[in-house]
Amino acid sequence: MSQEPPSLDIIKQQLRQGQKIEAIKTLREESGIGLKEAKEQVDAIQAKMIADGEVLPKASGCAGALILFAAGLGSFSAWMLT
Incomplete structure (x- = not known):
């Protein structure tokens, strides 16, 4: 069994949780x-x-939030024009 640096374990855990941006931040902080x-x-x-x-x-x-916002804005605009 190979020993991995603690930061690599943290990065892998963040990736398992879908936190890729946090993983990138962690790597930048650890390595500079x-x-x-x-x-x-x-x-x-x-x-x-x-x-x-x-x-x-x-x-x-x-992206999902932006799509919902755009749909809501479109509906609101249509309602205001009627």
């Missing part, structure tokens, strides 16, 4: 690397986890 490099490394960690058979949640973003 830039955003692009941290994202690439987190993507590589995530890809390895998936290749090893882990099922990870899809990242939840704000």
Whole structure:
């Protein structure tokens, strides 16, 4: 059994919880690397986890909320025009 740095365990746990942005932040804080490099490394960690058979949640973003907001705004606008 290989020993992994504590931050890698934290990053993997965050990915298991669907918190990819938090994983990137954690890596940046621990290593001091830039955003692009941290994202690439987190993507590589995530890809390895998936290749090893882990099922990870899809990242939840704000797209759903924006769609609901746009639909609500459209309905409100239609109602105001009548």
